[in-house]
Amino acid sequence: GAVVSQHPSWVICKSGTSVKIECRSLDFQATTMFWYRQFPKQSLMLMATSNEGSKATYEQGVEKDKFLINHASLTLSTLTVTSAHPEDSSFYICSARKGASLESLHFGNGTRLTVT
Amino acid sequence: GQSLEQPSEVTAVEGAIVQINCTYQTSGFYGLSWYQQHDGGAPTFLSYNALDGLEETGRFSSFLSRSDSYGYLLLQELQMKDSASYFCAVLDYKLSFGAGTTVTVRA
Numbered sequence: 001g002a003v004v005s006q007h008p009s010w011v012i013c014k015s016g017t018s019v020k021i022e023c024r025s026l027d028f029q030a031t032t033m034f035w036y037r038q039f040p041k042q043s044l045m046l047m048a049t050s051n052e053g054s055k056a057t058y059e060q061g062v063e064k065d066k067f068l069i070n071h072a073s074l075t076l077s078t079l080t081v082t083s084a085h086p087e088d089s090s091f092y093i094c095s096a097r098k099g100a101s102l103e104s105l106h107f108g109n110g111t112r113l114t115v116t
Numbered sequence: 117g118q119s120l121e122q123p124s125e126v127t128a129v130e131g132a133i134v135q136i137n138c139t140y141q142t143s144g145f146y147g148l149s150w151y152q153q154h155d156g157g158a159p160t161f162l163s164y165n166a167l168d169g170l171e172e173t174g175r176f177s178s179f180l181s182r183s184d185s186y187g188y189l190l191l192q193e194l195q196m197k198d199s200a201s202y203f204c205a206v207l208d209y210k211l212s213f214g215a216g217t218t219v220t221v222r223a
Contacts, residue, residue, distance in 0.1 A: 004158075034211075043203065043213040044159065059210075093158065102149055102207060107158040 006108030023094030
């Protein structure tokens, strides 16, 4: 079964509003979670690394004031897309590592965001 | 930075063998991994090569040549359910994905 749960699976919002996406590790504690964005027919692009109890590390070109990440507990990280615009419409996927090996990196089922 | 190249799409018939090549350029390198993603779903881990050579897992095998900065994923005895996108990904301080190869399996 799934070990990383992402919610919601899809959301439609109006331009200018904010949307929060949750990523939970279900049966393990994750000090680090990763947030990716994927446009149709394109690669997964790492947006940021979420660290429990400290600030997230953002990749170059990702606006940290627009994509707010909070990792308040060992099982939950949230991504808030603030003042969303149509160009933010994308598939957002989180992942968390259950163990030390790469094989233990599990992905959530993603959130399809559509901004109208 | 990192760059990875893989073919954009491949079509084959059931029972056939498909090889998806991946070449990469990266400043740091720990290994090459492969993921499968069905439309709208989560990427799922297929394999990881840290050392040169061939790793076999059932119908899927993955190969790495570090000196050539090259690897491939081999899909054997293709089944309809193998129709999906396949991504190679390089691991250095983070996991960087290629653009993906869409594999279409026809009856």
